[in-house]
Amino acid sequence: MADRSSVVVAPDSFKGSLSAPDAAAAIAAGVARGWPGATTRVRPMADGGEGTLDAVLRATGSSATRGAIDVEGAGGATVSAGYGIVDRAGVPTAVLEAAQVVAITDPAGMAVPVSARSSFGLGRQVRALLDRGVRHFMIGLGGSSTNDGLASLASADASGLDPRLKACAITIMSDVNNPLTGDRGATAIFGPQKGVARDRVAAIDGTLARYAEIVERAVGRRAAREAGAGAAGGLGHALMLIGGAMRSGAEVVADLVALDEALTGAAWAITGEGRSDAQTLLSKGPAVVASHARAKGVPVSLLSGAVDAFALPELGKRFDGCFALPAGPATLEACVRDAASLLADRAEAMARVYAAAFDRRSGR
Amino acid sequence: MADRSSVVVAPDSFKGSLSAPDAAAAIAAGVARGWPGATTRVRPMADGGEGTLDAVLRATGSSATRGAIDVEGAGGATVSAGYGIVDRAGVPTAVLEAAQVVAITDPAGMAVPVSARSSFGLGRQVRALLDRGVRHFMIGLGGSSTNDGLASLASADASGLDPRLKACAITIMSDVNNPLTGDRGATAIFGPQKGVARDRVAAIDGTLARYAEIVERAVGRRAAREAGAGAAGGLGHALMLIGGAMRSGAEVVADLVALDEALTGAAWAITGEGRSDAQTLLSKGPAVVASHARAKGVPVSLLSGAVDAFALPELGKRFDGCFALPAGPATLEACVRDAASLLADRAEAMARVYAAAFDRRSGR
Numbered sequence A, B: 001m002a003d004r005s006s007v008v009v010a011p012d013s014f015k016g017s018l019s020a021p022d023a024a025a026a027i028a029a030g031v032a033r034g035w036p037g038a039t040t041r042v043r044p045m046a047d048g049g050e051g052t053l054d055a056v057l058r059a060t061g062s063s064a065t066r067g068a069i070d071v072e073g074a075g076g077a078t079v080s081a082g083y084g085i086v087d088r089a090g091v092p093t094a095v096l097e098a099a100q101v102v103a104i105t106d107p108a109g110m111a112v113p114v115s116a117r118s119s120f121g122l123g124r125q126v127r128a129l130l131d132r133g134v135r136h137f138m139i140g141l142g143g144s145s146t147n148d149g150l151a152s153l154a155s156a157d158a159s160g161l162d163p164r165l166k167a168c169a170i171t172i173m174s175d176v177n178n179p180l181t182g183d184r185g186a187t188a189i190f191g192p193q194k195g196v197a198r199d200r201v202a203a204i205d206g207t208l209a210r211y212a213e214i215v216e217r218a219v220g221r222r223a224a225r226e227a228g229a230g231a232a233g234g235l236g237h238a239l240m241l242i243g244g245a246m247r248s249g250a251e252v253v254a255d256l257v258a259l260d261e262a263l264t265g266a267a268w269a270i271t272g273e274g275r276s277d278a279q280t281l282l283s284k285g286p287a288v289v290a291s292h293a294r295a296k297g298v299p300v301s302l303l304s305g306a307v308d309a310f311a312l313p314e315l316g317k318r319f320d321g322c323f324a325l326p327a328g329p330a331t332l333e334a335c336v337r338d339a340a341s342l343l344a345d346r347a348e349a350m351a352r353v354y355a356a357a358f359d360r361r362s363g364r
Helices: A019-034 A052-063 A120-129 A163-167 A186-192 A196-221 A231-241 A247-257 A259-263 A285-293 A312-318 A332-337 A339-361 B020-034 B052-063 B122-129 B163-167 B185-194 B198-219 B231-243 B247-255 B257-262 B283-296 B312-318 B332-337 B337-360
Strands: A006-009 A039-042 A064-072 A078-088 A091-097 A135-141 A169-173 A245-247 A268-271 A302-303 A322-323 B006-009 B039-040 B064-072 B080-088 B093-097 B138-139 B169-171 B245-247 B268-272 B300-304 B322-324
Touching: A006 A019, A019 A039, A019 A052, A019 A231, A019 A302, A019 A339, A039 A052, A039 B245, A052 A064, A052 A078, A052 A091, A052 A247, A064 A120, A078 A120, A078 B138, A091 A120, A120 A135, A135 A247, A169 A231, A186 A196, A186 A231, A196 A231, A231 A245, A245 A247, A247 A259, A247 A285, A259 A285, A268 A285, A268 A339, A268 B337, A285 A302, A285 A312, A285 A339, A302 A339, A302 B138, A312 A322, A312 B337, A322 A339, A322 B163, A332 A339, A339 B268, A339 B300, A339 B312, A339 B322, A339 B337, B006 B020, B006 B257, B020 B039, B020 B052, B020 B122, B020 B337, B039 B052, B052 B064, B052 B080, B052 B093, B052 B247, B080 B122, B093 B122, B122 B138, B138 B247, B185 B198, B185 B231, B231 B245, B245 B247, B247 B257, B247 B283, B257 B283, B268 B283, B268 B337, B283 B300, B283 B312, B322 B337, B332 B337
Parallel strands: A006 A039, A006 A268, A091 A135, A135 A169, A169 A245, A268 A302, A302 A322, B006 B039, B006 B268, B093 B138, B138 B169, B169 B245, B268 B300, B300 B322
Antiparallel strands: A064 A078, A078 A091, B064 B080, B080 B093
């Protein structure tokens, strides 16, 4: 796979404007214009949230199949929840995305009060796949509208828990490290953006704590305090209780899209996202691409919609150059509207500089 | 001078925010951060307009002297008009800038109606330098507030023309190709921005035409239709009549700052300006830097405050990557205010990419 003039294009989505595959296509087009001698290896990234399934299916191509199962969405109305089956060393593995069932961008779910929303449909989807013989799951959390936990719960009975789950390997993809409850819990941190009134946080957090106690006792396993239990309004906790293991969503996606294979022998990598700031330094897509690239000795540049000036010194340590979309003074609206062409233009300029240095060095 | 890791930094001024020397310093600082192994050769550029004198003096350093002569500004009030004396192969040569005398940015000049403004002071400055024995002049036009020509002129007598001018070599630095009068003349094209009312253009143009006829007859030379006669409100024409030869301002500055010497053996060049658009493709500073760099086989990138999207395809042919200041959605005011730090940040990112490719290619 060694190719001294190949460029790995592995952006995350540009939220609000471009999906990761679309962003990757725009960047790749710019690279091709700026460095005609290069080949591109396109690996759209994701972090377990919305877009994860698309990124994985796009990268795995013909070795994957896409399906959809009708289940209850967050608000109760039926949604067609997509999933993928990818081949992992001969083992069919289902890639699910909570946002396919309970997306915060789903108007039908958001029309219902947060206390009435449920992630029940995701469980249905898992069961349907169990029925089809799937035993390996990778479930992306993130971008959910739900904050689970039943206020009227008095007791729980785990005897009806699907016995097939015992034979399952479940990977939970999430970048959330929050515990289920408390000051840093799901409700306190993520509740408000889902519609939990500030003055209701304490009460709902208490409900969730009681729910956790009851179900943990029933299942005979504890997880509420673990990092990530608070992901997706408590879905992290629920999946841990049935044996799921947390992994960085972006790391799992890097694995699924064979990022390391693409980086091997590559000349350069470009990643990016809608906005890069201090959050980017955590295990988001671009940070994961950067660490994998560095491990392979491949320089990696960042091309985002915007790069936060305060985070730039730190970002500068992780990336070989941080670039942003605008070609001059511009509004957010214009950047969002013209994202694809701006992205291609900026990538072209970056590639022109890279190619110039590459050719100069070789004395061509 | 061959230095495979030297970077020539040769921006024009960023009008309204940074002088060319300040812009060059910011870019050089960014390059040093982004590519610590590189050396920078700083050559601020100009095109004959405001800032030309500073750029030339900064680049020529200790071999040049700076002076100033008190003369009448455009509005009649005394201005201290700077000039430089540079050594040109043993010949002391005065570098003048019309904007030192009649700048459009001088409030005292602009407070007087355009019809009452005069470039007389520039003539005084030339005479003072003749008195000091100077016979070689390079006079930058551009950025003037004046539109010369006396409405009440009935005849002209050239017998009093300073006889020393015959022994002079006068280079007129300008990027203006307009003739003195007519549809593309000084008054029609540049008058309005100097305060000529639209309904006065024809009358003033007629005055200028009559003035040209009278003085051309007196001098015995014609110049009104020549390209550049309309530069600086007719100063181009006046200087041609006393023997001045037009040259592209940016080309003369490139010559004065020894741009070719700096480019020889350099790895890369960066140029830029406040805003790059279709005008940039004419003989403005960045275009001249690009053509000189290309001639030397040195890749050259553009880093401007803004890059016009419509001109980008053409600019892309001249430059190895076109970059702009903003790190995300930003107002013009913020870009102007933060120009120096944005410039350093962007240059650092560009240098990171260049250095990554340069090092990658060599297998370091």
